[in-house]
Amino acid sequence: DAGVIQSPRHEVTEMGQEVTLRCKPISGHNSLFWYRQTMMRGLELLIYFNNNVPIDDSGMPEDRFSAKMPNASFSTLKIQPSEPRDSAVYFCASIKGQMNTEAFFGQGTRLTVV
């Protein structure tokens, strides 16, 4: 398996633009997590899905952020409109099974909003 795949690896956009980050979890994994990493706040859990259903989105910072998981093999995190303070590395991770086991992380998307 190729692991968790995130795209793009790097994104530079202007303030006010819409940004869509993509994640393909490992096949057979049924839980998916979106994290944001910054120097100031470390790794923050934004939202996670179980069997494509959002379970907890309490970490989503504002209404400008939204996430979807239309099927077991794809998820998106959208920021609209983007702001400079959204600049961070966004990680997607997936887990197999109902219990907490090893979370496999993607390489991350480095987002820069100018």
Next chain:
Amino acid sequence: AQSVTQPDIHITVSEGASLELRCNYSYGATPYLFWYVQSPGQGLQLLLKYFSGDTLVQGIKGFEAEFKRSQSSFNLRKPSVHWSDAAEYFCAVGARGSASKIIFGSGTRLSIRP
């Protein structure tokens, strides 16, 4: 809700010296516990995990960690560090039960002195 604290932001040790990174967690029952390592520009890789049983767990790259329930701790150790161990280390805690989430500590950056 679970939480995890890594009290050391940055640690520097000499190559060949022993290492201990601290991690304390808060959770009402026995949690799942993890240590992940992140190299610059990379995603997170699992070093080791504790679910149950033997409280001393062995991981990859010569790392080990000990779960101490009485101290709510899960400290990471290595008897002799190598220059390649320089990275960011994250402790994480997961709640038991289905569809639960994994929360990460703020991380400890490890530097190696030649």
